[in-house]
Amino acid sequence: MSTKDNILIIGAGLCGSLLALRxxxxxxxxxxxxxxxxxxxxxxxxxxxxxxxxxxxxxxALRLAGVxxxxxxxxxxxxxxxxxxxEGNTFNSNYSGRxxxxxxxxxxxxxxxxxxxxxxxxxxxxxxxNKKCKRVSLENNEATFKCYTTQExxxxxxxxxxxxxxxxxxxxxxxxxxxxxxxxxxxxxxxxGYKELEIPADALGNHQISKDHLHIWPRxxxxxxxxxxxxxxxxxxxxxxxxxxxxxFNNLTSEEAITTFFQKEFPDALALIPSIKDEFVNNPxxxxxxxxxxxxxxxxxxxxxxxxxxxxxxxxxxGMNASFEDVLxxxxxxxxxxxxxxxxxxxxxxxxxxxxxxIADLAIDNYYEMRDHVANPLFKEKRKIEMxxxxxxxxHYFSKYSMVTFNENIPYAEAMNIGxxxxxxxxNLIADDEVSTSLEMTTKELEIILKKVQExxxxxxxxxKIAGLK
Amino acid sequence: MSTKDNILIIGAGLCGSLLALRxxxxxxxxxxxxxxxxxxxxxxxxxxxxxxxxxxxxxxALRLAGVxxxxxxxxxxxxxxxxxxxEGNTFNSNYSGRxxxxxxxxxxxxxxxxxxxxxxxxxxxxxxxNKKCKRVSLENNEATFKCYTTQExxxxxxxxxxxxxxxxxxxxxxxxxxxxxxxxxxxxxxxxGYKELEIPADALGNHQISKDHLHIWPRxxxxxxxxxxxxxxxxxxxxxxxxxxxxxFNNLTSEEAITTFFQKEFPDALALIPSIKDEFVNNPxxxxxxxxxxxxxxxxxxxxxxxxxxxxxxxxxxGMNASFEDVLxxxxxxxxxxxxxxxxxxxxxxxxxxxxxxIADLAIDNYYEMRDHVANPLFKEKRKIEMxxxxxxxxHYFSKYSMVTFNENIPYAEAMNIGxxxxxxxxNLIADDEVSTSLEMTTKELEIILKKVQExxxxxxxxxKIAGLK
Numbered sequence: 001m002s003t004k005d006n007i008l009i010i011g012a013g014l015c016g017s018l019l020a021l022r023x024x025x026x027x028x029x030x031x032x033x034x035x036x037x038x039x040x041x042x043x044x045x046x047x048x049x050x051x052x053x054x055x056x057x058x059x060x061a062l063r064l065a066g067v068x069x070x071x072x073x074x075x076x077x078x079x080x081x082x083x084x085x086x087e088g089n090t091f092n093s094n095y096s097g098r099x100x101x102x103x104x105x106x107x108x109x110x111x112x113x114x115x116x117x118x119x120x121x122x123x124x125x126x127x128x129x130n131k132k133c134k135r136v137s138l139e140n141n142e143a144t145f146k147c148y149t150t151q152e153x154x155x156x157x158x159x160x161x162x163x164x165x166x167x168x169x170x171x172x173x174x175x176x177x178x179x180x181x182x183x184x185x186x187x188x189x190x191x192x193g194y195k196e197l198e199i200p201a202d203a204l205g206n207h208q209i210s211k212d213h214l215h216i217w218p219r220x221x222x223x224x225x226x227x228x229x230x231x232x233x234x235x236x237x238x239x240x241x242x243x244x245x246x247x248x249f250n251n252l253t254s255e256e257a258i259t260t261f262f263q264k265e266f267p268d269a270l271a272l273i274p275s276i277k278d279e280f281v282n283n284p285x286x287x288x289x290x291x292x293x294x295x296x297x298x299x300x301x302x303x304x305x306x307x308x309x310x311x312x313x314x315x316x317x318x319g320m321n322a323s324f325e326d327v328l329x330x331x332x333x334x335x336x337x338x339x340x341x342x343x344x345x346x347x348x349x350x351x352x353x354x355x356x357x358x359i360a361d362l363a364i365d366n367y368y369e370m371r372d373h374v375a376n377p378l379f380k381e382k383r384k385i386e387m388x389x390x391x392x393x394x395x396h397y398f399s400k401y402s403m404v405t406f407n408e409n410i411p412y413a414e415a416m417n418i419g420x421x422x423x424x425x426x427x428n429l430i431a432d433d434e435v436s437t438s439l440e441m442t443t444k445e446l447e448i449i450l451k452k453v454q455e456x457x458x459x460x461x462x463x464x465k466i467a468g469l470k
Numbered sequence: 471m472s473t474k475d476n477i478l479i480i481g482a483g484l485c486g487s488l489l490a491l492r493x494x495x496x497x498x499x500x501x502x503x504x505x506x507x508x509x510x511x512x513x514x515x516x517x518x519x520x521x522x523x524x525x526x527x528x529x530x531a532l533r534l535a536g537v538x539x540x541x542x543x544x545x546x547x548x549x550x551x552x553x554x555x556x557e558g559n560t561f562n563s564n565y566s567g568r569x570x571x572x573x574x575x576x577x578x579x580x581x582x583x584x585x586x587x588x589x590x591x592x593x594x595x596x597x598x599x600n601k602k603c604k605r606v607s608l609e610n611n612e613a614t615f616k617c618y619t620t621q622e623x624x625x626x627x628x629x630x631x632x633x634x635x636x637x638x639x640x641x642x643x644x645x646x647x648x649x650x651x652x653x654x655x656x657x658x659x660x661x662x663g664y665k666e667l668e669i670p671a672d673a674l675g676n677h678q679i680s681k682d683h684l685h686i687w688p689r690x691x692x693x694x695x696x697x698x699x700x701x702x703x704x705x706x707x708x709x710x711x712x713x714x715x716x717x718x719f720n721n722l723t724s725e726e727a728i729t730t731f732f733q734k735e736f737p738d739a740l741a742l743i744p745s746i747k748d749e750f751v752n753n754p755x756x757x758x759x760x761x762x763x764x765x766x767x768x769x770x771x772x773x774x775x776x777x778x779x780x781x782x783x784x785x786x787x788x789g790m791n792a793s794f795e796d797v798l799x800x801x802x803x804x805x806x807x808x809x810x811x812x813x814x815x816x817x818x819x820x821x822x823x824x825x826x827x828x829i830a831d832l833a834i835d836n837y838y839e840m841r842d843h844v845a846n847p848l849f850k851e852k853r854k855i856e857m858x859x860x861x862x863x864x865x866h867y868f869s870k871y872s873m874v875t876f877n878e879n880i881p882y883a884e885a886m887n888i889g890x891x892x893x894x895x896x897x898n899l900i901a902d903d904e905v906s907t908s909l910e911m912t913t914k915e916l917e918i919i920l921k922k923v924q925e926x927x928x929x930x931x932x933x934x935k936i937a938g939l940k
Contacts, residue, residue, distance in 0.1 A: 182659040182712075182757055182759075183657075183659075184656075184657060184658040184659050185655075185656065185657055185658075186654075186655065186656030186657070186658065186762075187653075187654060187655055187656070188654040188655075188656065189652040189653075189654050242652075287652055289652075292656075368938070378936075420937075423937060424933065424934075424936075424937035427936050427937050427938075428933050428936050428937065431936045463894065463898050464894075466848075466894075466897050466898050466901045467890075467893060467894035467897050467898065468838070468897075
C-alpha cells in the first residue's frame with residue numbers, strides 16, 4: 001500500500017486511544033471522536049471505576065506501542081488477595097507461586113491520559129472530544145456525531161470506521177438496528193449490581209490497609225473488594241443483589257439499614273469508610289453485564305473492537321487487558337494482510353472471538369469463585385497446593401489464574417480449556433483424598449501430586465474430546 | 471378469585487391458541503390478536519415449515535386441554551430416522567428401543583386450526599385476525615395493533631397481556647427498547663439457513679418413500695431432511711451454509727449449480743423433487759436462530775411465552791412441544807398461586823427458564839449430531855447399544871433422546887444433564903474398548919454394559935459437581 005487509508009475511530013477510551021496510537025505508528029491518518037470531555041482537563045471519574053487491574057496481556061500490547069514504561073510508573077503491584085472475614089481476621093492468598101508474578105492497580109484516567117498524549121504526539125492523529133456518536137450508516141460508511149458544546153450534528157466518513165465506543169457502542173447498535181446481515185447478539189446481566197465507595201488515605205497520606213493486595217470481603221451473597229490508589233486511598237466496590245436476599249440495593253435505602261448491613265458484614269471496612277452514607281446514597285449503582293456478538297465487522301468498512309465487541313464483568317481483572325490484547329492481535333493481522341481490510345477483519349475475528357468469549361465466561365466463573373469459593377475449604381486447599389506446585393515447578397505448573405493473567409502467550413480459550421480441566425482434576429483429587437497438603441511438602445511429595453494432576457487433567461480433556469465436548 | 475381478569479393474548483399461533491383455550495377453560499375472559507389471516511380460511515403456509523414433530527411433552531399439554539385425541543387423528547407416526555447415503559442406500563435408526571415410542575409428523579396449520587376452533591367454542595374467547603401488534607406500552611399495559619385490512623391502529627388494554635407472538639415478538643421488543651429493567655437478551659444465528667422443498671405424492675396419492683420415518687441425508691457441511699404429510703407428499707428441508715464451503719446459498723444461484731449440487735450429494739432425493747429449480751429459487755431461505763431472554767415478565771402485567779420467550783432451532787423436534795409444555799407448566803403455577811399474577815409469573819420463570827435454556831442447547835447439539843455424528847462409527851455403535859439397552863431394560867435405561875422426547879415427566883434440564891453425562895460415559899467406554907457390540911447380545915452381556923454405563927455416568931456427574939460444574 002502506498003497511500004494509507006483514513007481511519008475513523010469512535011471512542012478515545014483505553015482501547016480507542018491505544019488503537020489510535022498504534023495505527024498512527026503504522027502510518028495511518030487517524031481521526032478519533034470521543035463523547036466525553038478531555039479527561040486530562042476535566043475530572044470525569046465520578047461514579048465510574050477509577051482503578052483497574054493491569055497485567056501481562058495488557059503490558060504486552062502497551063509494549064508494542066512503546067508505552068509500557070510510562071504505564072509501569074503509575075502502577076501499584078498487588079501480589080495476592082487479602083481476604084477479610086467478619087471478625088476482621090485476614091488471610092493472604094497469593095496470585096502465583098512464582099516470583100515476580102503480580103497484578104497492578106492502575107488509575108483508568110491516568111492511563112487513558114498517557115495514551116491520549118502519546119497518540120496526539122503523532123501529527124497524523126486528531127482527537128475530538130464532546131462529540132457523541134449517534135449512529136453509523138453502514139451503507140455510506142458514515143458516522144453521525146452530536147457535539148455536546150454546540151448541540152450540532154455532523155456526519156463524518158472514514159475509509160474504515162472502528163467502533164471502540166465501549167459496552168454501549170453506537171456502531172454495535174447500528175449493526176443491530178440496520179439488519180443488513182444476521183447479527184448474533186447477547187446482553188446478559190448478573191442479578192447483582194455494584195457501587196463504589198472510598199477508603200481515604202490516613203492523615204499522612206498513607207494507605208490504611210496493605211497496598212500490596214487486592215482486598216476481598218467475600219460473603220456468599222455479596223462481596224466487597226478494594227484496590228489501592230497512588231494517593232493513599234482505596235477504591236472500594238460493593239457487589240450486591242438488586243432485589244434478592246435480606247440485604248439488597250432496593251432495600252438498603254435508609255442510613256440505618258446501610259450502617260447495620262456494613263456493621264454486621266464488613267465491620268473492619270466500615271471503620272475505614274467515613275462517608276459511607278453519603279457515598280452509598282449519591283454514587284450510582286452500576287449494572288454488571290456481558291456482551292457478546294458476531295460478526296464484528298461489516299464488509300471492509302467497519303469493525304467493533306474492545307468492550308464494544310465483548311464487554312465482560314470485572315471479576316477476572318481482564319477487561320482492559322482483553323481490550324489492549326485486541327489491539328495487539330489486530331496489529332498482527334495487519335502484519336499479515338495489510339491492504340485488504342475485509343481479510344484483516346475476518347482473520348482477526350476468526351482468531352479473536354473464541355478468546356474473548358472465553359474470558360467473558362471465565363469472568364463469570366470468577367464472580368462465583370470470589371463470592372463463595374475463596375472461603376470454601378476445598379478451594380483453599382486447592383490454592384495452597386497450586387502455590388506449592390508453582391513454586392516447586394515454576395516451568396511446569398501453571399494454575400488457571402496464572403495462565404490467564406501472567407501467560408500472555410497462551411490464548412484465553414486455551415487457558416480456559418486447560419485451566420478448567422486442571423481445576424476439576426485437582427478438586428476431585430482433593431475430594432477423593434488422593435492428594436492432601438501438609439505445611440511443609442517435600443519436592444518428592446509435590447512431584448507425585450504434579451504427576452497425578454497432569455494425568456487427570458489429560459484424561460479429562462481426552463474424555464471431553466471423545467464426547468464431542470470442548 | 472371471584473371475578474376473573476381480562477386476558478389479552480398477542481398471537482394465535484400454536485402456543486397462543488392453546489393458551490387461550492386453557493385460560494378460557496379456567497374461566498378467564500380471553501381476547502386474542504393475530505397478525506396473520508385466519509388460516510382456516512386462507513392458505514398462509516407459503517415458505518413456512520408446514521409440518522412439525524409432535525411428541526410426548528406436546529401431547530401431555532394437549533391432554534390437559536382435552537384436545538389430544540383431535541391432534542392424534544392427524545398425526546403420522548415416525549418410528550426412527552432413515553439415513554440416506556450418497557449411493558442411495560438407507561439405514562434405519564430407531565428413536566427408541568421400547569415399543570410404542572415414536573414421534574409424529576403433524577401439519578402446523580391443521581393443528582393450529584383445531585386449537586383455534588376449540589378455543590372459539592368458548593364464549594369467553596374472542597379472536598381477531600389481521601391485527602399486527604406494533605408495540606406494548608409497559609407503563610399503561612396497553613398494546614397497539616395495526617389492522618392489515620383498514621390500516622388503522624387501535625390500542626387495547628388487558629389486565630394481563632401475554633406475548634405469544636413468536637420469535638419476532640413485539641412484547642419482547644418492547645422489553646428491550648423501553649429499558650424499564652435490566653433485560654438479558656440473546657439472539658444467536660447458526661451459519662446455516664434452511665429452504666423447504668417438496669416430494670409430491672405419487673400418481674395414486676401415496677408416499678414415494680417410507681412414511682414411517684424421518685428421512686435424513688447427512689453430509690457434514692449440509693443436510694437434507696424430509697417429514698411425511700397426510701396427502702402423500704413430504705416436506706423436505708435443506709440446511710446449508712449461507713456463504714461457506716463449496717456449495718452454499720449465496721453461490722447456488724443458477725439452475726445448473728443447484729442440479730449439480732443435488733445430483734452429487736442427494737441423487738435419490740433429487741429424483742423425487744420434480745420442481746426443484748422453481749422451488750429453490752422461489753421459496754425463501756430461512757434463518758436458524760436461538761433466542762433466550764430474562765425476565766419474561768414485567769410486574770404483574772405482562773408475560774412472554776412460547777417462542778417469544780425462547781425460540782430454538784428445529785433439530786430436536788421440540789420447538790412446538792416446548793411451547794405447549796409452557797402452557798402446561800403455567801397452568802400448574804395457576805393451580806398454586808392463582809390470583810397473584812406476579813407470583814405466578816415469577817414461579818413460572820423460576821421453574822421453566824432452566825428447562826427452555828436446556829432444550830435450546832440440546833437443539834444446537836443435535837444440529838451437529840444430525841449433520842456429522844449419524845454417519846460417525848462411534849456414534850452409530852452408541853446408538854446400537856442404546857437401542858439394545860432400552861429393549862432389554864425398558865424400565866432402567868433411557869437414552870438422552872428418550873428422556874427428552876418420550877419422558878414428559880423429566881424436565882429438559884435434568885434430561886440434558888443426565889443425558890450428556892450418559893452419552894459421555896458410553897462414548898468413552900466404546901472408545902476405550904470397555905464395551906463393544908455384537909449382533910446378538912445376551913441379557914447377561916447387556917447387564918454388564920448397563921452397570922458400567924450407570925457407574926460411569928454417576929461418576930461423571932459427581933466429578934462435575936465437585937468441580938462446581940452442572
